[in-house]
Amino acid sequence: MAEKKHLRSSEWFNSSDKKMNFTHRSWLRNQGYPDDYFEGxxxxxxxxxxxxxxxxxxxxxxxxxxxxxxxxxxxxxxxxxxxxxxxxxxxxxxxxxxxxxxxxxxxxxxxxxxxxxxxxxxxxxxxxxxxxxxxxxxxxxxxxxxxxxxxSGRFRGEKIGSGSMNWMVKERQKLEGYTDADFMEAEVCVARxxxxxxxxxxxxxxxxxxxxxxxxxxxxxxxxxxxxxxxxxxxxxxxxxxxxxxxxxxxxxxxxxxxxxxxxxxxxxxxxxxxxxxxxxxxxxxxxxxxxxxxxxxxxxxxxxxxxxxxxxxxxxxxxxxxxxxxxxxxxxxxxxxxxxxxxxxxxxxxxxEDAVCYDTDVISTLENPLQKEAGIAVLKGNLCENGAVIKPSAASKELMQHKGKAVVFESIEDYHNRIDDPHLDIDKDSVIVLKGVGPKGYPGMAEVGNVDLPEKLILQGVKDMVRISDGRMSGTAAGTVILHVSPESTVGGTLALVQNGDLIELDVANRKLHLDVSDAEIAQRKAAWKAPEPMANRGYVKIYIDHVEQADKGADLDFLVGGSGSNVERDLH
Structure with a gap:
């Protein structure tokens, strides 16, 4: 007969210390638990x-x-x-x-x-x-x-997704004339x-x-x-x-x-x-x-x-x-x-x-006839992201997977909101939107804002997608040609912090390249003049987070949490 496994909980309920057993078990007794709850x-x-x-x-x-x-x-x-x-x-x-x-x-x-x-x-x-x-x-x-x-969300004969509908609000408001009443109705239909x-x-x-x-x-x-x-x-x-x-x-x-x-x-x-x-x-x-x-x-x-x-x-x-x-x-x-x-x-x-059966090949395809031949996450490298950046090709526009355009820079998400719909903003469909200050330390927390909305004037022209680059994340419900997780982030002095309006940026997903078309000497000069922003917090957990969070390429965990420490219960602090 196999030896009965020693249970970790026995250290509380059935140890050699009768006083400890009594203390732990007696307090749980106030919930009305029977004797056999404590018998192994x-x-x-x-x-x-x-x-x-x-x-x-x-x-x-x-x-x-x-x-x-x-x-x-x-x-x-x-x-x-x-x-x-x-x-x-x-x-x-x-x-x-x-x-x-x-x-x-x-x-x-x-x-x-x-x-x-x-x-x-x-x-x-x-x-x-x-x-x-x-x-x-x-x-x-x-x-x-x-x-x-x-x-599934159902709205006026259309199948709509919770989350995905969020990113369509501005477009539907500007192009389809959706009213507050329309959106109120959609709110219920999308999350039913x-x-x-x-x-x-x-x-x-x-x-x-x-x-x-x-x-x-x-x-x-x-x-x-x-x-x-x-x-x-x-x-x-x-x-x-x-x-x-x-x-x-x-x-x-x-x-x-x-x-x-x-x-x-x-x-x-x-x-x-x-x-x-x-x-x-x-x-x-x-x-x-x-x-x-x-x-x-x-x-x-x-x-x-x-x-x-x-x-x-x-x-x-x-x-x-x-x-x-x-x-x-x-x-x-x-x-x-x-x-x-x-x-x-x-x-x-x-x-x-081994016994799984497909009942709808329009929803789930085969390896021989996939929806897209190569769909995994692409990891980009280059002088704009020395430690990497990522893009999701299956949600991006094929025509933008190789692209060169002039940067339109926003120093923060607040800066973006203040200026993106300014009719005088120097931006066109070939521009590259660059958003700084939304990485792990910068936001702080690395918010899902990388898939920022397009400018109103371009939406009205029928533009559906543009290249967008940030050190933040995006919701998994979103789509677009969005480069994310740029590392090192701008807040710690990564090259993203040095991008200026009008700089040419080249994206080449096939060759896994993200390049700022600025000379090394110019980048070095800009870096020497760069000053780190003040931390966003000076107390509590947020300060601990800012002080210890790792960069996106390492999972944005706190450095002192990496590596397990086990479940030992040898110390009893009573």
Whole structure:
């Protein structure tokens, strides 16, 4: 008979110190828990990112109860706890500023409590990477329950995507005469059920990522939030985490280098968000896998686009699920993926997805007949981005993938808002919009403002896209020829800080080039005259963030959080 695994929670409830056992158990008794809760059952922490201030996660309070059913059925003890919830929709200045803080909340909540396994309830985009990052730093058996996308938006006979519609407001107002009443009606139609964005935006990308990494039950990520199968999978996840504790199937056994490569390949095939780069790099840093910015290009840039979803296509997540969902994509990619990578159910990729069936080839294509031959993230290099910048070719305009134009420079997002619609602004369709001061330290938090709206006068001329460059991010729901994550950022003196109006900038995606057509001598002269801006904060977490955040090419984590520190419970501070 196999030796019974020693549970971490026993250090609280069944240790050799009777006083400590009495203290810990007696306080939990006020919840009415029976004796057998303290007799060697696995204690499972349900990390809940529910909040009424995070609309995308508003249903997770109910989902926690469903997960608890599964844990109890499998012989575990469920204990739910809250962590900081991040919704890109409401929190200012940007939820990305607090991703690392939420990861610290998750990490310390797990490490400091009598938990043997963890269920992460996630939804809006930063709640997924933040909780996974925190869990990686403790390295217990962990499973993810993604909250799921909303149903498809329907407005006056048109299928509209939550998130994607946001970037069309100015255009529809100027070109189609939309009134306040029109937009009020569209607000209800675009978000007509619980769940996160229904496009392949960052939230859906993150859900896809955790399944591709092997951290969810197979097929879980594609299911809409309102579908009863979402509840079924949540309950099964509760059952499975108890078994994972017994098997000691920790995060570090799942999150290998192969798992990260699988996630990069999958992201390319589904047309996922550029934000995956920032988050996946940070997760790799926490679990100890060496993942570099260049890996996203070398591993994923030649992968074909198989999924026809907004913003790279025309359908929405609900359609994706009906077509067969992510299992179909992973089966199609079988020969390109590491099929032996272990997942939370203890099986390898190939075994999990061999029975997947595609029901709509207009939504999910094949490798032989893809929507686009090469769709992954392209990593650019050049004197304008010594440490790299990224672009999402599947969401860009083909005619702008090789382009040279004069820079129109905005020193900050406020400067942009003040001047972009000035009819006297010297800008045309061939200009390159350059936005500074929106990187990790500069904003601070690296906001999703890189896909800035075009000038009103060009929209009225029918211009649909322009080259835009910044050290910020963009929403995964957005499209356009947008160069993002320029590193080093302008606030720390990267070359982006030195760009002036009228400078020629050359973009050549095929050759992975982003070049400022200014001599080295002139750049050096400008750099010598450059002065760093004053920090945006001098107190609290924001100061800690500014002082310690790494650049975009390293995942924008805090430098002192990189690398896991384990789940030891040797010290007792009572």
């Amino acid at each position: 059952k696995p204690v499972i922490g349900i990390c809940n990112t529910w909040s009424e201030l995070t609309p995308c996660n508003g249903h997770l309070r109910d989902f926690a109860e469903i997960v608890k059913r599964g844990i109890l059925e499998a012989g575990g003890v469920p204990l739910e706890f809250p962590v900081m919830s991040l919704g890109e929709t409401l929190i200012r200045p940007t939820s990305m500023l607090f991703r690392n803080l939420a990861s610290m909340d998750t990490e310390e909540s797990i490490r400091g409590n009598p938990l043997d396994g963890i269920v992460l309830l996630t939804g809006c985009d930063k709640t997924t990477p933040s909780t996974v990052m925190g869990a990686c730093s403790v390295d217990l058996p962990t499973i993810v329950v993604p909250g799921g996308p909303m149903l 059920s619980i769940g996160h964005c229904n496009t392949m935006g960052t939230a859906s990308t993150m859900a896809t990522m955790v399944e591709a990494l092997g951290l969810t039950l197979p097929g879980f990520s594609s299911i809409p939030a309102v579908d009863s199968r979402k509840k079924l999978f949540a309950q099964l996840s509760g059952r499975r985490i108890v078994e994972m504790v017994k098997e000691d199937l920790k995060l570090s056994k799942i999150l290998t280098r192969k798992a990260f490569e699988n996630a990069i390949i999958t992201n390319a095939a589904v047309g996922g968000s550029t934000n995956l780069i920032i988050h996946l790099t940070a997760i790799a840093g926490r679990i100890g896998v060496d993942l570099k910015l260049e890996d996203f290009d070398s591993i994923g840039s030649k992968i074909p686009l198989l999924v026809n979803l907004k913003p790279s296509g025309k359908h929405l997540m609900e359609d994706f699920f009906y077509a067969g969902g992510l299992p179909v994509v992973l089966k199609e990619l079988k020969e390109l993926l590491h099929s032996d990578s272990i997942t939370v159910n203890g099986k390898g990729f190939s075994e999990n997805y």
